[in-house]
Amino acid sequence: xxxxxxxxxxxxxxxxxxxxxxxxxxxxxxxxxxxxxxxxxxxxxxxxxxxxxxxxxxxxxxxxxxxxxxxxxxxxxxxxxxxxxxxxxxxxxxxxxxxxxxxxxxxxxxxxxxxxxxxxxxxxxxxxxxxxxxxxxxxxxxxxxxxxxxxxxxxxxxxxxxxxxxxxxxxxxxxxxxxxxxxxxxxxxxxxxxxxxxxxxxxxxxxxxxxxxxxxxxxxxxxxxxxxxxxxxxxxxxxxxxxxxx
Ligand SMILES: C[S@@+](CC[C@H](N)C(=O)[O-])C[C@H]1O[C@@H](n2cnc3c(N)ncnc32)[C@H](O)[C@@H]1O
Numbered sequence: 001x002x003x004x005x006x007x008x009x010x011x012x013x014x015x016x017x018x019x020x021x022x023x024x025x026x027x028x029x030x031x032x033x034x035x036x037x038x039x040x041x042x043x044x045x046x047x048x049x050x051x052x053x054x055x056x057x058x059x060x061x062x063x064x065x066x067x068x069x070x071x072x073x074x075x076x077x078x079x080x081x082x083x084x085x086x087x088x089x090x091x092x093x094x095x096x097x098x099x100x101x102x103x104x105x106x107x108x109x110x111x112x113x114x115x116x117x118x119x120x121x122x123x124x125x126x127x128x129x130x131x132x133x134x135x136x137x138x139x140x141x142x143x144x145x146x147x148x149x150x151x152x153x154x155x156x157x158x159x160x161x162x163x164x165x166x167x168x169x170x171x172x173x174x175x176x177x178x179x180x181x182x183x184x185x186x187x188x189x190x191x192x193x194x195x196x197x198x199x200x201x202x203x204x205x206x207x208x209x210x211x212x213x214x215x216x217x218x219x220x221x222x223x224x225x226x227x228x229x230x231x232x233x234x235x236x237x238x239x240x241x242x243x244x245x246x
Contacts, residue, residue, distance in 0.1 A: 044126035066236035067095035074099035079157035086163030090119030097128040162188035191238025
């Protein structure tokens with residue numbers, strides 16, 4: 001029978017992991033979803049989530065707790081002009097669009113319009129399609145075009161990047177010029193299924209392996225970039241929030 005100190009340590013996961021952590025099990029994650037996320041999830045977000053769950057690439061979808069975080073961040077920052085890179089069927093896009101004020105705008109970039117069109121009827125039903133400017137194509141050249149317009153520099157309040165991980169550093173260089181001082185950028189998947197902390201020779205899934213180095217390089221870069229303040233959260237697959245300070 002464990003003594004009181006051991007029981008306390010076990011409860012908080014300190015004994016097993018050597019540090020404080022909350023998410024010790026899938027059951028705890030389900031608890032968060034069922035207690036704090038799903039009861040407050042907009043009906044149309046539920047609909048996109050359930051429709052996307054049937055898609056063969058459903059692993060790409062932004063999870064509902066992360067959508068809730070994005071919504072909170074958009075509101076806390078009083079964001080009006082947003083950008084999303086990597087739309088898929090639109091869960092994070094709809095979360096953001098719903099959180100923006102009635103005259104808010106979000107530019108949404110994705111190489112694949114077909115994914116977006118799966119969620120579009122639901123976005124229209126939610127009454128926020130007028131806030132969205134969707135553009136099909138690779139994001140980098142689009143950002144380069146935007147940067148040619150001096151008026152676009154510093155024009156964004158909020159950016160969410162959730163696309164090709166090997167381009168995140170390229171996105172960072174550009175997006176940091178497009179976001180205003182005090183604006184927020186969220187980079188998704190910065191824990192990359194936990195692989196960033198795995199030993200170099202650990203067996204990794206095929207889609208994880210080739211991009212792990214890029215995610216680790218991004219994390220190092222963001223940590224030393226004096227133009228931003230950062231906060232890496234273990235929500236979803238890891239999201240690093242960057243606030244532009246200069
Ligand atoms: C992880 S999914 C995005 C998930 C989405 N945020 C959600 O809420 O479900 C990544 C998306 O990035 C898009 N993508 C990949 N490479 C891209 C690129 N170079 N430019 C723009 N979009 C890209 C893919 O088509 C895919 O829809």
